[in-house]
Amino acid sequence: MLTFEEKQAIIESYPQLTRKEVSMKRVNYHYLDSLYDKTTVVYHLHPNGNGFVFVGDLQEYQADKKGLINIRDTSEEELRKAITDSIQYLSEGEEGEQDSVVTSESEWRDQEGHSLILTCEEMLWNIYAGLNLVESFTSYNDAESYLQEEGFEPAKD
Structure with a gap:
């Protein structure tokens, strides 16, 4: 399991994310260029290592009803993939379409x-x-x- 500091360093390696302190020493990271009202990519990262990444309804993840996956026990590779997928999702497929047969x-x-x-x-x-x-x-x-x-x-x- 990655430590809080390791997760923070990985997340902060994404220059497009903006850090925002929240209650109880938790931190959120927002993608302010999101095409949606939803901008939170990393939600409630806590010093105990718990936290969530927003992945919406992407098929490859088992997200909760809010579109979040828990990152408590993720590897560096898994965390980077989830963050990259989240940013792409909020960019509405700038780097590749979510599902080429689905139109808006x-x-x-x-x-x-x-x-x-x-x-x-x-x-x-x-x-x-x-x-x-x-x-x-x-x-x-x-x-x-x-x-x-x-x-x-x-x-x-």
């Missing part, structure tokens, strides 16, 4: 001709019927599953 907005239709719009807004996948919000999801896969269960398919125009 798509139309879905059912067999009766009803239409819904699936769009990504501020880290949420929202489903709209016209201007009315129908549902919100934290991942594209959850939104897609919901739409399919309701009998909708991507529009083929």
Whole structure:
């Protein structure tokens, strides 16, 4: 297990992250160039070695419902990968697309001709019927599953 100081040195090797002190000797690191309201990459790094990295809904991680993974027992390689993935995620794939088949907005239709719009807004996948919000999801896969269960398919125009 890496010490607090080792984790801090790794995190601070990313010049795009900004350190912010929080309560009980914990530290957050923010990516201020995030394309979203969400800017926290490292959350509540504590002197006891505990802390979290935001990875959103990236498939390769088993994040909690807030999109966080615990970094208490991570190796240097794992920590660097998680931080790099987080920054890329908050940059909306500047260095490579998150999922090349997922677009930020798509139309879905059912067999009766009803239409819904699936769009990504501020880290949420929202489903709209016209201007009315129908549902919100934290991942594209959850939104897609919901739409399919309701009998909708991507529009083929």
